[in-house]
Amino acid sequence: MVEREGNTLDRVFHALADPSRRAILGQLATGERSVSELAEPLPISLAAVSKHIQVLEQSGLIHRSVQWRTHVCSLNAKPLAEAQRWLSFYEMFWNERFDALEDLFRAKKKHKK
Numbered sequence: 001m002v003e004r005e006g007n008t009l010d011r012v013f014h015a016l017a018d019p020s021r022r023a024i025l026g027q028l029a030t031g032e033r034s035v036s037e038l039a040e041p042l043p044i045s046l047a048a049v050s051k052h053i054q055v056l057e058q059s060g061l062i063h064r065s066v067q068w069r070t071h072v073c074s075l076n077a078k079p080l081a082e083a084q085r086w087l088s089f090y091e092m093f094w095n096e097r098f099d100a101l102e103d104l105f106r107a108k109k110k111h112k113k
Contacts, residue, residue: 002028002056008059008079008082009083011058012061012083013081014055015056018052018055020044021056023041024049024053024073025075027041028075031074032075033072034072034073035073036060036070049102053073061080
């Protein structure tokens with residue numbers, strides 16, 4: 001189970017590492033799009049967009065279906081939720097550290113008075 005989760009997180013973070021793939025996900029957050037619609041605002045070729053879509057599919061972040069000759073993509077946010085759960089541990093970690101640092105500053109400020 002842990003290995004499978006790790007592989008999923010690895011694929012999700014790899015997919016999120018590229019700005020073009022993040023832009024594609026941003027477009028899909030408002031609804032499904034054809035591959036050509038996803039490619040339109042990006043400064044890369046349709047072939048490059050197709051490769052990015054394959055990475056996003058492998059990560060589980062998007063689902064692609066074929067409607068006649070048109071490939072249509074939709075967002076699957078579930079892997080993002082899994083990544084958010086993993087990141088939330090580190091958010092708590094840093095919040096605790098910042099709270100401790102704030103306490104030190106306040107104690108030092110009281111000591112100076």
